[in-house]
Amino acid sequence: MKILKRIKENKKTIPRLLLLAISAIIIMLLATSCTRALFLPGVSLGYFIWEDDNGKINISWSSDRKKVNFTGLLSTDGVFDDIEKSSFEEDDKIIISEKTFSFDCMLNEEDFTDSISFDCMDYSYIEVSLKIDGNADLNRINIGKFLNSPQEDNFRISPDYFKDLKTIPWFRNHPFVEFFKKLYSNKYLTFFYILLLGVVLIEILRITKFRPVKRKGLSILISYMVLLIIDFGFLVFLWYVNGH
Amino acid sequence: MSKAKSFFKKVGCIFISPEITNDGRSLNLFYKYFLGGIFVRLLFMPFFFQRDLLSTYQRAADTVFNGNIGSDFQQLITNIIHSVYFLLSKTLFPFINSYKDILLNQDTWVSWVEFVKSDNIFLILAVFKFLYFLFDIACIFVIMRLFYDGDARKKLRIFKYWMFNPIVIFVLYLFARHDIIGLFVTLLAFLLAKKKRKYWAVLVLAIAVAIRFFPIMVLPILIIYLAEKKKDYIIMLAIGLSGLVAIEAVSYVAFGKSVIFSLLNAEHFNYIISSKLELIVHDRIFIFLVVYTVLILSFIKLKNKSFDFLMSYCAMVYLLYVALSYFHPQYLLWSVPFVLYIAGRQKNMYYFQWVQFAFLAIVFIYWGDLITKFLFASFDHRFFIYLPGPIPLINRFYDPAKFVNIFRSIFTGVSLWMVYLIYLYNKKITRENELADKTGL
Structure with missing residues (x-):
């Protein structure tokens, strides 16, 4: 109760708490290194492939409440085992053999998602071909992460694929990868832009917070030094994340 | 040094207003709001945009590279700018x-x-939007000259409300639409009206109409406010429509097309008559036109047509338009300066603008990806193209049209409530005027 009272009394506390909460959520999201492509059944459209804690590979497909046909063919040089299907309806088909299996399923307004999970033993690759309404829309195939899409129609998954995926740092994932690339390709402008924002902020500080300060000049000097450090630091960061 | 100081003071008196320039504390506050507003604008300038910004500059590029002046004949002046x-x-x-x-x-x-x-997307967006930034700043300086002479506190309040206005920032720096150009010319017309340059005022408003059709809604109010004799009505109406006639003539001669008829047949004109009461067979009543007519008649009936009333009636026109008709987000910008005039005396009007904006943000959703997730596409185009949009998300649980229209209705309710508050404000002004008259007697 006392805390609530204090929050009510101090008007600045609420925005600060809000900012803290938002930052915490962002950091948590960034720090999450799970290799499961998050999707919302009935909202997301496409295939989502991941490896669960038991080492089973899962393939789910979802449509945005529209009639969409999902077909796929998987083959391996090993052996498929323990194939489980989930949310399959009567019309949904799956044909299984030791080294291959294929499926042909339909989603519609009421049927949001289907999925298959399986084990694969003694394999060096699993070759996958997935189609949506008969077309290979590779951007709609998410392996381990959102938009981690294959380059070819028939793509291969190696045994260590998902383990390797975990080692990819957050800044190599979407949407950061393209954002940082664009910022770095205009690095001098990025430097100038941050400098400009910083100068405006320091100027606001100069006429507000620094006004009653005795050593005003020193405060401004330190602010500009901090700004330059941040600005150069960000450029170094961009240089690093762009593969240098 | 003192010469430079007095020069800047003179410049400040011209652009900012003498009330603020001559008061150190007010000037400091002005500078703080200015910097804060600039910071917010800079933050958004290179990153967000809506497809229409590209279309606008595609037409300009067509004019520049191919010499096709008529690439946007419906908005000829806007395209030339x-x-x-x-x-x-x-x-x-x-x-x-x-x-x-x-x-x-x-x-x-x-x-x-x-x-x-493209790699230079942030730079080109900043360059494209800088034009709107210039008009944005020009608008606030005109507003500073237009509203509340001799009252530094109210002027500062309006300045702050403009610099941190969610609608202004959204329309210009996230949505990136060019309505600010027409709005600037409209405000210039009102500045001339305030200085009683009646014919010039109407002429400038005629140019504003030629730039963007919207100022035509306040043209009758301005004419009624300025006209002193019966012949003024005819002269000013002729001047007022001259901009449109000139554009029509140029368009007809140069491109062989009629602007007026193409505008009347365009879907945009249908927005004005989108809310209607169906009677029998072909008979129907267009609600906004009914309300607009009542508003004009009530303005005619006013005994003392002060500048206060002029501003409040303009605010009511644009608020009623967005409350009762289909509109695009940028159209809400037209109400902003007039609502801010009222906000100079009644703070709550500014807060209601935030409420309007909050509901508008939900109303956008139904307009699809171009207006929602694609605003962010410059960050990472693949991510925002393949990210599920808000409509499928809502559709998963509820009918998105119904969902959005619930908020649309609340938006209309809030806008109508703002109109009612302005009506009360007008009543208060009338009472104050009557009291002043009596005291004077």
């Missing part, structure tokens, strides 16, 4: 020439994708 600015920009920033193929590409989807994935 953008073309001149584009020509200057590409001279100053030669990298813009590398966008020639994208800008001249007729395929809307391909050109958009090529544009958002």
